[in-house]
Amino acid sequence: MIRVGIAAYGIVPFSKEDKKIENLLMDSVAELFVKNPEIDKRDIDGVMVSTNSNSKYLGPIVAEMSGIQPKASVSIENLCSSGTNAIVSAYSYIASGLADMVLVTGAERFDSPGRVLDWDDSRGEFKQPVFWASLFTKSYKNQFSISEEDLAVVSVKNHKQAKNNPNALSGRIFSVKDVLSSKQVTEDLRLLDCSRLCTGSASVILASKDVMENFSTEPIWITGIGQKTTSAGFTKNNSFYSIKSAKDASNTALKMAKKDVTDIDAVELHDAFSVCEPMALESMGFSKNGKSIKLIKELHQTDNFKVNPRGGLMGAGHPLGATGIAQTIEIVQQLQERSGARQIDDVKAGLVHNMSAAATSSTVLVLEK
Amino acid sequence: MSFEERLGSGEFLIPKCSQCERIVWPPSEYCSSCFGKVGLERLDFEARIVEFSRENDKYFCIVEIERSFKIIAKADRILLAGEIVSISKCGVRNGNYFFEIN
Numbered sequence: 450m451i452r453v454g455i456a457a458y459g460i461v462p463f464s465k466e467d468k469k470i471e472n473l474l475m476d477s478v479a480e481l482f483v484k485n486p487e488i489d490k491r492d493i494d495g496v497m498v499s500t501n502s503n504s505k506y507l508g509p510i511v512a513e514m515s516g517i518q519p520k521a522s523v524s525i526e527n528l529c530s531s532g533t534n535a536i537v538s539a540y541s542y543i544a545s546g547l548a549d550m551v552l553v554t555g556a557e558r559f560d561s562p563g564r565v566l567d568w569d570d571s572r573g574e575f576k577q578p579v580f581w582a583s584l585f586t587k588s589y590k591n592q593f594s595i596s597e598e599d600l601a602v603v604s605v606k607n608h609k610q611a612k613n614n615p616n617a618l619s620g621r622i623f624s625v626k627d628v629l630s631s632k633q634v635t636e637d638l639r640l641l642d643c644s645r646l647c648t649g650s651a652s653v654i655l656a657s658k659d660v661m662e663n664f665s666t667e668p669i670w671i672t673g674i675g676q677k678t679t680s681a682g683f684t685k686n687n688s689f690y691s692i693k694s695a696k697d698a699s700n701t702a703l704k705m706a707k708k709d710v711t712d713i714d715a716v717e718l719h720d721a722f723s724v725c726e727p728m729a730l731e732s733m734g735f736s737k738n739g740k741s742i743k744l745i746k747e748l749h750q751t752d753n754f755k756v757n758p759r760g761g762l763m764g765a766g767h768p769l770g771a772t773g774i775a776q777t778i779e780i781v782q783q784l785q786e787r788s789g790a791r792q793i794d795d796v797k798a799g800l801v802h803n804m805s806a807a808a809t810s811s812t813v814l815v816l817e818k
Numbered sequence: 819m820s821f822e823e824r825l826g827s828g829e830f831l832i833p834k835c836s837q838c839e840r841i842v843w844p845p846s847e848y849c850s851s852c853f854g855k856v857g858l859e860r861l862d863f864e865a866r867i868v869e870f871s872r873e874n875d876k877y878f879c880i881v882e883i884e885r886s887f888k889i890i891a892k893a894d895r896i897l898l899a900g901e902i903v904s905i906s907k908c909g910v911r912n913g914n915y916f917f918e919i920n
């Protein structure tokens with residue numbers, strides 16, 4: 450199989466801006482090309498767009514607005530994990546030889562139609578994500594005797610880390626007391642336990658090894674990919690305190706990369722709500738079941754940014770179609786030692802975990818220098 | 819009539835495959851196991867609380883039906899995990915299903 454890596458990226462600050470999706474996509478595409486003048490647009494033979502927007506024909510639209518005439522141009526939608534799914538599609542085009550260089554761009558508006566899965570009637574009148582998140586939280590707390598205070602550390606840590614991310618939506622620092630006194634959404638969830646939907650745009654260019662050698666001096670390789678869909682409906686989950694899709698996807702990705710979880714130095718995981726961080730860490734093997742709160746507290750107390758260095762979804766904001774791409778860019782920057790105040794020491798391998806619809810599907814990428 | 823039409827008139831019927839007799843959830847014309855045609859059965863089914871939380875004074879809970887599939891239902895009283903309950907009210911409101919237990 451042809452080796453595939455990330456050649457360049459572009460990302461702009463997340464916001465609450467009201468802007469047409471076509472123009473939003475172009476924000477990070479333009480940023481990418483302006484910052485990487487060595488890339489010849491004529492070499493790009495694929496354009497993949499990641500969004501939950503209902504706007505049509507966005508692949509060809511982005512191609513035209515960028516002055517590119519690719520072989521393939523297409524939109525990819527898979528709710529919150531559209532971004533990494535678009536990256537996997539681009540990877541597949543290149544690894545198979547169908548394309549050599551693919552632009553992947555993702556964007557979302559703050560009012561995205563992807564915020565609720567209308568199809569999932571098993572949720573009755575409780576279709577908003579806060580309800581599945583509350584039930585996960587209740588189940589996780591009961592199963593492992595975890596308190597509301599324990600979980601609040603996730604939000605405190607990730608907002609603190611986001612403070613060092615110039616593209617993050619949140620610029621504020623919160624204490625455990627702030628989290629516990631924020632608005633009670635349900636019995637098991639506070640406002641500061643939730644990530645916020647926002648407007649955002651992020652782009653990457655993937656290239657084959659042969660093409661990469663022509664221009665990139667610090668390519669980052671995608672060495673592992675794992676994906677798992679267990680269902681579409683929330684209530685099909687068998688466990689409400691662990692994430693089967695994350696476990697299976699990370700096992701597959703690590704196996705492909707010939708890595709052990711202990712080899713991973715930086716992780717961007719899908720903390721849509723506080724409880725998702727310990728659940729994902731445990732399901733992917735970074736900690737024993739029920740023990741990751743201890744790890745999260747240690748990381749926070751020692752200012753170790755290993756988990757969600759850019760602030761995760763909670764601190765950075767969650768523009769659905771851009772999230773997986775922004776997570777990937779963070780790991781690329783960490784590997785290139787370009788993360789400024791967020792830089793983790795000596796990163797050799799990083800992992801991205803992006804999931805959808807109450808953990809019913811996950812995509813995991815392993816990236817290396 | 820479809821599951822949804824029955825639900826709309828306040829009746830919770832169990833979708834079952836006419837070929838392999840498995841319960842099929844979510845309701846569909848085709849069995850997710852063998853793609854046989856799915857019919858509806860009027861059943862005195864078991865409903866058990868799996869997990870619950872609360873929004874203001876309204877409880878919402880995961881209910882497992884016939885040890886086969888799960889839905890989220892509303893309740894206006896304190897619940898216990900593992901408790902056996904029954905669906906007291908159900909229907910379709912503004913295009914959304916709703917389920918209540920007592």
Ligand SMILES: [Zn+2]
Nearest residue numbers: 835838849852
């Ligand atoms: Zn069947």
